[in-house]
Amino acid sequence: xxxxxxxxxxxxxxxxxxxxxxxxxxxxxxxxxxxxxxxxxxxxxxxxxxxxxxxxxxxxxxxxxxxxxxxxxxxxxxxxxxxxxxxxxxxxxxxxxxxxxxxxxxxxxxxxxxxxxxxxxxxxxxxxxxxxxxxxxxxxxxxxxxxxxxxxxxxxxxxxxxxxxxxxxxxxxxxxxxxxxxxxxxxxxxxxxxxxxxxxxxxxxxxxxxxxxxxxxxxxxxxxxxxxxxxxxxxxxxxxxxxxxxxxxxxxxxxxxxxxxxxxxxxxxxxxxxxxxxxxxxxxxxxxxxxxxxxxxxxxxxxxxxxxxxxxxxxxxxxxxxxxxxxxxxxxxxxxxxxxx
Amino acid sequence: xxxxxxxxxxxxxxxxxxxxxxxxxxxxxxxxxxxxxxxxxxxxxxxxxxxxxxxxxxxxxxxxxxxxxxxxxxxxxxxxxxxxxxxxxxxxxxxxxxxxxxxxxxxxxxxxxxxxxxxxxxxxxxxxxxxxxxxxxxxxxxxxxxxxxxxxxxxxxxxxxxxxxxxxxxxxxxxxxxxxxxxxxxxxxxxxxxxxxxxxxxxxxxxxxxxxxxxxxxxxxxxxxxxxxxxxxxxxxxxxxxxxxxxxxxxxxxxxxxxxxxxxxxxxxxxxxxxxxxxxxxxxxxxxxxxxxxxxxxxxxxxxxxxxxxxxxxxxxxxxxxxxxxxxxxxxxxxxxxxxx
Numbered sequence: 001x002x003x004x005x006x007x008x009x010x011x012x013x014x015x016x017x018x019x020x021x022x023x024x025x026x027x028x029x030x031x032x033x034x035x036x037x038x039x040x041x042x043x044x045x046x047x048x049x050x051x052x053x054x055x056x057x058x059x060x061x062x063x064x065x066x067x068x069x070x071x072x073x074x075x076x077x078x079x080x081x082x083x084x085x086x087x088x089x090x091x092x093x094x095x096x097x098x099x100x101x102x103x104x105x106x107x108x109x110x111x112x113x114x115x116x117x118x119x120x121x122x123x124x125x126x127x128x129x130x131x132x133x134x135x136x137x138x139x140x141x142x143x144x145x146x147x148x149x150x151x152x153x154x155x156x157x158x159x160x161x162x163x164x165x166x167x168x169x170x171x172x173x174x175x176x177x178x179x180x181x182x183x184x185x186x187x188x189x190x191x192x193x194x195x196x197x198x199x200x201x202x203x204x205x206x207x208x209x210x211x212x213x214x215x216x217x218x219x220x221x222x223x224x225x226x227x228x229x230x231x232x233x234x235x236x237x238x239x240x241x242x243x244x245x246x247x248x249x250x251x252x253x254x255x256x257x258x259x260x261x262x263x264x265x266x267x268x269x270x271x272x273x274x275x276x277x278x279x280x281x282x283x284x285x286x287x288x289x290x291x292x293x294x295x296x297x298x299x300x301x302x303x304x305x306x307x308x309x310x311x312x313x314x315x316x317x318x319x320x321x322x323x324x325x326x327x328x329x330x331x332x333x334x335x336x337x338x339x340x341x
Numbered sequence: 342x343x344x345x346x347x348x349x350x351x352x353x354x355x356x357x358x359x360x361x362x363x364x365x366x367x368x369x370x371x372x373x374x375x376x377x378x379x380x381x382x383x384x385x386x387x388x389x390x391x392x393x394x395x396x397x398x399x400x401x402x403x404x405x406x407x408x409x410x411x412x413x414x415x416x417x418x419x420x421x422x423x424x425x426x427x428x429x430x431x432x433x434x435x436x437x438x439x440x441x442x443x444x445x446x447x448x449x450x451x452x453x454x455x456x457x458x459x460x461x462x463x464x465x466x467x468x469x470x471x472x473x474x475x476x477x478x479x480x481x482x483x484x485x486x487x488x489x490x491x492x493x494x495x496x497x498x499x500x501x502x503x504x505x506x507x508x509x510x511x512x513x514x515x516x517x518x519x520x521x522x523x524x525x526x527x528x529x530x531x532x533x534x535x536x537x538x539x540x541x542x543x544x545x546x547x548x549x550x551x552x553x554x555x556x557x558x559x560x561x562x563x564x565x566x567x568x569x570x571x572x573x574x575x576x577x578x579x580x581x582x583x584x585x586x587x588x589x590x591x592x593x594x595x596x597x598x599x600x601x602x603x604x605x606x607x608x609x610x611x612x613x614x615x616x617x618x619x620x621x622x623x624x625x626x627x628x629x630x631x632x633x634x635x636x637x638x639x640x641x642x643x644x645x646x647x648x649x650x651x652x653x654x655x656x657x658x659x660x661x662x663x664x665x666x667x668x669x670x671x672x673x674x675x676x677x678x679x680x681x682x
Contacts, residue, residue, distance in 0.1 A: 020641040154557075185647075188631065188640070190531060190555035196632070196640040204641055211645045214531035214631055216495075216556040216588025220652040223590060247557025249564060250595060257594045290529065290555055291537070296635035299529070299537040300361040300545055304552045306526075311561040 002131070002164055004043070004051050006124055009062040011055045015042045016160055020201035031060050031079045038086040038093075041192065045161020046235045046270050047130050050092030054123035056083045057100045061119040069107065069115045076104050076119065088281045089243060089310050091236040091272045096126050131164035133267040136324035141171030141231065141265055144320075144327070147180045149228040152218060154187040155245035156198035157233025157265060167265040168231040169202065171322060176208050183209040185227060189245060190215055191289040191307065215247050222258040230255045234266035237321065239336045241277035241312040242266075248310075252317035264313075265322040273339045283309040343472070343505055345384070345392050347465055350403040352396045356383045357501055361542035372401050372420045379427040379434075382533065386502020387576045387611050388471050391433030395464035397424045398441045402460040410448065410456045417445050417460065429622045430584060430651050432577040432613040437467050472505035474608040477665035482512030482572065482606050485661075485668070488521045490569040493559060495528040496586035497539035498574025498606060508606040509572040510543065512663060517549050524550040526568060530586060531556055532630040532648065556588050563599040571596045575607035578662065580677045582618035582653040583607075589651075593658035605654075606663040614680045618653040626650050 004013040011028040017040060018024045026042060028034050034056035037043045043052045060079035066072040080097040087093060103122040107115050145151070151172060158169030165173060175182055184203055189195035196212055203210040213221065221227055230251060236243040242264050255262040287305035291297060299305075315336070321328040345354040352369040358381060359365045367383060369375050375397035378384045384393045401420040407413040421438040428434060444463040448456050486492065492513060499510030506514060516523055525544055530536035537553055544551040554562065562568055571592060577584040583605050596603040628646035632638060640646075656677070662669040 021638060187557070188531070190529070190557060193639050196644075200644045201641045204644060209645070211647050212631060212640055213647050214556070214587070216528070216531060216591055217647065217649065217652075219591030219594055220587060220649060221647070223652070246555070246561060250557055250560030250591065253560055253598045254591060254594055257598070290553060293634040294637035294639055296637055297362060298534050298635055299553055300542045303537075303541045303545060304550070306552050306554050306558065306562070308558065308561060311558075311564070 001159060003048060003159055004055065004127060004163055006055055006058065006120065006127070009059065011059060013043055013052070014160070016044055016198060017042050019197050029059060029063065031056050031082055034059065035082050035086050038083070044194070045156065046090040046092045046233065047134065047162040047167065047267055048160070049090050050096035050269055051123070051127040051130055051163050053083045053093045053096040054100050054126040057097060058120045058123035061116045064116070066112065069110065069112050072112055072115055073104055077101060087283055089235050089283050092269050095269055099126065127163045130162060130267065130269070133324035134162045134165040134167060134170045137167055137265050137267065137322055138165055138170030138174030140324070140327055141263065141322040142174035142178055144261070144263065145171065145175035145180055145182060145229065148182070149180070150183045150185065150226055152185045152187070152221070152227045152230045152251070153199060154195065154232045154248050154251050155189045156194040158199055158202045160198045160202055161233060167233045167267065169199065171231050171265050172203070172208060173206065183211070185221060186210050186212050187215045187218060187247065187251070188212060189247060194245070218251055219254050222254055222260060227260055230260055230262045231265055234264050234270050235310055236280065237264070237266060237271045238275045238277050238280060239273055241314050242318060242321070243280060243282070243310045243312050246308055246311050249313040252313045256317055261319040262317060263320050263322055264318055268323050268325065273336050277312040277314070280312070282311070285309050342500060344389055344500055345396065345468060345504055347396055347399065347461065347468070350400065352393070352400060354384055354393070355501070357385055357539060358383050360538050370400060370404065372397050372423055375400065376423050376427050379424070385535070386497065387431040387433045387574065388475065388503040388508065388608055389501070390431050391437035391610055392464070392468040392471055392504050394424045394434045394437040395441045395467040398438060399461040399464035402457045405457070407453065410451065410453050413453055413456055414445055418442060428624055430576050430624050433610050436610055440467065468504045471503060471608065471610070474665035475503045475506040475508060475511045478508055478606050478608065478663050479506055479511035479515030481665070481668055482604065482663040483515035483519055485602070485604060486512065486516035486521055486523060486570065489523070490521070491524045491526065491567060493526045493528070493562070493568045493571045493592070494540060495536065495573045495589050495592050496530045497535040499540055499543045501539045501543055502574060508574045508608065510540065512572050512606050513544070513549060514547065524552065526552050526554055526562060528556045528559055528588065528592070529553060530588060535586070559592055560595045563595055563601060568601055571601055571603045572606055575605050575611050576651055577621065578605070578607060578612045579616045579618055579621060580614055582655050583659060583662070584618070584621060584623070584651045584653050587649055587652050590654040593654045597658055602660040603658060604661050604663055605659055609664050609666065614677050618655070621653070623652070624650040
């Protein structure tokens with residue numbers, strides 16, 4: 001199912017803050033609306049953010065009143081700047097916005113309608129490519145999944161984080177579609193509960209067995225031999241680490257202690273091999289995400305809170321990275337330092 | 342501050358399910374009320390449960406209409422059976438109930454009022470001893486805390502889990518009272534948020550710096566070098582492991598990976614060296630504790646949930662156990678198998 005669609009100047013996508021209790025479809029027509037949707041996580045997940053960024057610029061192209069291509073390009077660049085300022089960690093946002101802008105800058109013709117069409121079709125291409133990549137990731141990853149396996153996942157690296165099919169949950173889906181009898185444990189993923197709200201919801205919708213746990217139960221189920229495989233997504237893969245939702249690093253340490261393979265599923269668009277972990281800004285979000293749940297206060301007023309949205313899992317904890325063009329293993333990680341993959 | 346008090350046939354204690362938003366004092370006068378309070382966690386924490394069990398039997402003694410000591414003993418034994426059926430994991434509950442009943446059984450006189458007084462004073466003695474033990478644990482543990490340390494704790498092993506002062510937070514308090522400039526990170530401790538609700542509340546009340554994190558942030562703060570020491574409580578110490586709130590074992594694995602000392606603070610009444618971890622029943626609680634927070638649904642209706650209340654941390658992950666009579670280290674653990682401590 002397509003999680004983000006372009007329909008004559010309207011971007012259509014589910015409001016992920018409302019799931020699982022309400023299934024509300026957003027109809028986004030302006031860059032401001034797109035930025036708001038990204039900031040408050042109505043749209044989230046690295047691959048989906050790439051498509052959202054591209055479609056955000058496409059919205060500007062479609063609705064622009066500019067009368068010449070030079071003026072339109074200035075508007076598109078302003079749109080890209082706004083979108084790139086929404087959230088700092090997922091590289092797809094920057095990558096997709098830059099790709100659309102570079103395409104627009106490379107435009108040689110003079111007709112403004114042609115430039116508009118070029119921008120919109122580049123955004124659509126990014127979305128289509130992402131969908132295809134997720135299916136390829138699923139197919140590659142499914143080779144690692146044995147009949148009867150129980151897979152632990154963290155956060156939501158599912159259809160809801162991607163244009164279609166999902167990354168980590170793409171692996172789960174592909175194995176399930178091959179007839180493998182598998183089960184999933186979903187970490188609820190505090191503070192924003194993407195595991196409880198989104199992963200549980202989309203797996204239940206597809207009839208794939210899922211059991212919800214709180215994040216701090218992962219060690220216990222591993223020690224009881226209830227987990228064979230961990231698969232998570234990624235927000236950014238750098239030379240020496242994988243950035244993903246806060247809590248991922250902890251799961252990786254636990255997997256190592258219990259000798260359980262720990263895989264990351266992510267498209268190459270998530271790779272940023274020009275950087276090391278120490279160079280990446282980790283988004284810190286507001287304390288209310290921790291002190292309040294679903295609008296209810298659960299901690300003392302005025303308590304000090306630390307709320308990083310992501311953590312870095314050093315590559316030595318990663319068994320492999322499942323991409324659209326294959327599975328990268330320890331030997332490949334050594335090459336990452338030179339910017340190659 | 343005394344967390345549980347006996348006042349002429351009434352047990353007075355805070356309702357911990359209402360904290361931190363409401364400070365409500367329970368006045369318990371019957372065994373049924375005491376059992377309900379324990380079951381729904383109005384009263385919780387291993388040492389406090391010991392005192393609560395003892396005072397629960399004392400309530401029966403105080404209010405009994407029995408006309409002879411034999412009849413009263415039957416009633417006291419029935420009360421103990423009800424109290425021991427409330428929750429399966431914390432050993433203090435069983436230990437304290439048995440101690441009061443054994444005291445009653447040993448009664449040689451004939452006057453019913455003397456038996457009543459004996460039972461009530463034994464319960465009071467258990468509470469007083471626990472208070473004294475917590476102060477001793479604090480003093481012993483404070484020798485491990487250096488000026489400037491940041492201590493991570495999980496769940497609430499504070500004044501609210503004990504009759505007075507606290508176990509893990511007793512260590513924090515003692516170090517703070519010695520003038521050491523320390524800080525605490527409190528894991529929120531899903532599902533029931535004892536860290537967010539209780540630990541944060543009591544440390545803020547006492548002016549001790551505390552920062553709240555979600556459970557899955559512990560690995561991140563350790564990797565950033567922000568934690569020097571982990572101190573947690575215990576619900577039961579057996580020959581080969583420490584049972585404590587779910588998530589404790591995960592913190593222990595993370596501490597090992599980051600070479601951070603991991604201490605358990607617990608009175609000897611928590612020791613049950615007659616058993617091994619594999620023999621202990623771990624309480625599984627209802628799914629709604631995971632799917633709902635503060636009455637709000639946060640997961641899809643009907644989702645499968647696993648909700649164990651405790652986990653077992655094998656002793657090889659434990660640097661030491663801080664008790665009222667000293668700190669037990671690796672060499673002492675070897676003796677636990679023979680039932681000695």
